[in-house]
Amino acid sequence: MATIRTKQAVLAGVIAVVLAVGAVSVFAFSLGKYEKVTVSNGAVNLPVAKLTDGKAHFYKFGDGGKEITFFAVKSADGSVKTAFDACDACYKSKKGYEQQGDKMNCKNCNQKFAINRLGPNATGGCNPGYLPHQQSGNIISISVNDLKGGARYF
Numbered sequence: 001m002a003t004i005r006t007k008q009a010v011l012a013g014v015i016a017v018v019l020a021v022g023a024v025s026v027f028a029f030s031l032g033k034y035e036k037v038t039v040s041n042g043a044v045n046l047p048v049a050k051l052t053d054g055k056a057h058f059y060k061f062g063d064g065g066k067e068i069t070f071f072a073v074k075s076a077d078g079s080v081k082t083a084f085d086a087c088d089a090c091y092k093s094k095k096g097y098e099q100q101g102d103k104m105n106c107k108n109c110n111q112k113f114a115i116n117r118l119g120p121n122a123t124g125g126c127n128p129g130y131l132p133h134q135q136s137g138n139i140i141s142i143s144v145n146d147l148k149g150g151a152r153y154f
Contacts, residue, residue, distance in 0.1 A: 034060040034069055043141040046072055051080060051140075056099040056115075058085060061147045068147050068154050069096065070131050072140060075116040076102060080140055083118055084129035086153035094154075097128055104128055129153055 037044045037059045050057060056073040069085040083104075085096035090108035097104045103112040111126045123130050129150055133142045 033058045034067075037061050039144055042145075043143050044147065046140040046142070048074075048080065048135065048138045048140055056097075056104065058096075061144075063148055063151060066151060066154055068150055070142075070147070070150070071097065071104075071128075072133075073099065073104075073115055073118075075118075077116055079116075080133065080135055081115055081118040082131045082133040082140065082142060084131050084150040084153055086129055086150070087126045088124055088129065089126040091129075091153040 035058065037046070039061075044059070044061060046057075046059070051072060051074040054074060056071045058069065058071045061068045061070070070082060071085055072080060072082045074080055083097075086094075087106065090106055093108040095107035098107055099105070099115075100112065102115050104115060104118070105112045106126050109126055113122065113127055118128060118130075120130050120132070131142060131150060132146050133140050135141075
């Protein structure tokens with residue numbers, strides 16, 4: 001009789017652990033990698049200081065029920081790069097990019113793009129969709145119209 005109770009206790013413990021891990025995973029997944037942005041005077045403003053860690057920071061902009069996602073990253077030369085988290089070739093997969101050192105990697109086709117080369121001259125194909133921005137002192141501004149211009153990716 002004791003062995004049956006022991007087995008039941010072990011099984012209950014295993015189920016509790018699995019449920020706890022599942023709940024934590026769902027919670028972590030729901031937070032996602034995107035920080036929601038707000039609009040002020042027709043633009044989204046991001047602090048340059050946030051990018052000093054050299055890591056790509058991912059954001060989402062809500063436009064009438066559609067979430068337009070993008071990233072901002074400081075390249076090795078100190079310039080700021082902004083791009084949609086999608087491209088002309090792989091946007092339908094909705095996988096976006098991830099940073100791997102000094103490159104952004106397409107999570108769909110695994111092509112890598114040097115961060116310092118992102119911009120208006122690196123467009124089309126699987127390049128991260130160019131997203132114009134202006135920098136004034138410690139603030140990066142991205143116009144709402146430019147963000148809405150990338151809605152086709154999402």
